[in-house]
């Protein structure tokens with residue numbers, strides 16, 4: 330069983346630099362080798378070997394699961410329409426506004442653009458040896474070792490992962506993440522490359538980078554910080570474009586990781602030997618219910634037992650929608666059949682059920698639609714009170730679900746929740762197809778909350794724990 334929550338736990342070692350080969354060798358060995366052979370094709374061969382081993386490993390995994398029935402990947406239209414459509418949501422001031430103001434971008438299918446074909450990672454571009462090796466690979470076709478696969482292989486290898494110990498799900502996810510962020514990336518990378526790498530930034534370059542980052546919804550404060558930090562470095566050292574981008578990646582990763590500085594639990598794994606309670610909150614339409622379903626699936630398929638409490642009692646359809654996800658993920662859903670029942674009572678029942686079943690995780694769907702901040706605060710406070718009484722030893726996390734396509738507007742909503750609830754993290758949804766992927770950086774910078782999960786699609790597998798390294802690579806790697 331592949332545990333998504335622990336996948337980088339054992340390889341939390343130092344990340345190997347972008348252009349160095351995988352972890353099978355130490356960094357010193359790699360440096361020596363490079364010195365001996367100059368800018369040899371050794372690293373390309375090693376990456377390719379890594380990718381081929383991983384590919385063979387994944388083929389084995391696929392063969393193993395081929396006989397198992399596949400779970401359907403997306404909610405059917407019937408399931409969605411059964412839930413109806415919400416018309417109102419909470420604004421910064423706590424007032425209700427028409428949902429129409431928050432129309433999300435329709436995710437577009439990733440197209441194979443000529444530009445993408447050029448987006449071969451740097452370590453693959455150095456020689457045509459890759460082609461030769463691909464041809465000689467006995468059981469690996471060129472199509473299978475495609476650009477997304479090679480990019481994913483590099484991302485995993487760069488994190489010190491062993492090719493024998495990667496999962497096909499990881500490759501599938503990384504591909505999805507890269508494609509999902511394609512729009513944001515394409516808007517950023519080429520222009521960025523053309524303005525960095527010519528010494529210190531002049532006024533025009535500063536303005537251009539500013540405009541690029543702001544259009545990706547990175548936010549004003551984070552944009553200023555990024556430009557100042559980059560400028561400082563470029564004044565010290567003349568970096569070529571590739572290295573300037575690598576430095577930019579480091580800056581972004583630092584910003585994304587900053588909220589974790591004082592948090593012990595960096596990986597957000599359900600804690601052992603106790604009940605973990607994750608409260609999910611967020612405005613209607615952000616993807617809260619879908620996130621609960623995906624989290625239940627993620628937790629269960631990673632080996633944790635799970636119960637859902639449908640405490641968004643404001644709307645009967647919300648409870649029904651949660652139940653649909655409960656069925657899909659084979660997770661017990663605790664709900665109160667009455668209309669407008671007390672959410673705290675549902676949480677009480679949820680805790681009892683989770684304890685009785687010795688569950689690892691209780692996912693609580695809380696209401697996102699309340700007339701004002703006061704109501705929201707009262708309701709969440711009541712829920713917390715019940716938890717403190719009924720599940721004294723439980724580990725509680727409070728996550729706000731944010732729709733990335735709303736960019737800065739979503740952030741303002743999150744601020745309302747962060748004032749009302751004692752938030753401990755963020756789930757960023759709908760990163761697929763938006764050009765506003767930079768909002769992740771604004772979230773970390775402005776809310777100072779760690780992003781714990783990201784969603785890049787409507788399918789049940791399309792939500793995974795957040796990795797700042799992978800996110801930044803998907804955002805800024807060609």
Ligand SMILES: Nc1nc2c(ncn2[C@@H]2O[C@H](COP(=O)(O)OP(=O)(O)OP(=O)(O)O)[C@@H](O)[C@H]2O)c(=O)[nH]1
Pocket residue numbers: 404409412414415436611612613614615616617618619620647650697758759760761784785786787791
């Ligand atoms: N493209 C994409 N769509 C998503 C993602 N997450 C959720 N959605 C879609 O967003 C829509 C709203 O999701 P819900 O889970 O119903 O949102 P909610 O916050 O629970 O809102 P209510 O059900 O109205 O309370 C659904 O159509 C989901 O399929 C994502 O990561 N990517």
